[in-house]
Amino acid sequence: MRILRVVAVLCVLSVFALPARSQDNSTVNMDSGNYLIGACQVAIKVEDNPNSLIPASDEFKIGYCAGVSHGVTVAMEVTQQACLPNGVTNGQEVRVVEKYLQDHPAQLNFPGPILAMRAIQKAFPCKK
DSSP states (O other), X not given: OHHHHHHHHHHHHHHHTSOEEOTTSOEEOTTBHXXXXXXXXXXXXXXXXXXXXXXXXXXXXXXXXXXXXXXXXXXXXXXXXXXXXXXXXXXXXXXXXXXXXXXXXXXXXXXXXXXXXXXXXXXXXXXX
């Protein structure tokens, strides 16, 4: 059963490792924490100002940050690597990830989903 959980986590993380193409057809390095921190900052800005107008490129960033944050959270809960209390919102998950990235700038070259895992695990450890 533990192997199945590890495989599930690896499958989720492998999706985030794929490069994406922007509208001008150049490769965007979405794999790093450098991209994720910017995307999460946009997501927080929009959450704090829900009536503001945002460009289409920011809509993608919001979805990317929220998707990475929540996807990692779900995978970590399933594998019991993180234990979230009831009522934690996706917005809180985003803020936890962004705060971790802000506090660890030397790690921003690492894959964003790995950094998100570290953030969620640090913020919501399971009691032993």
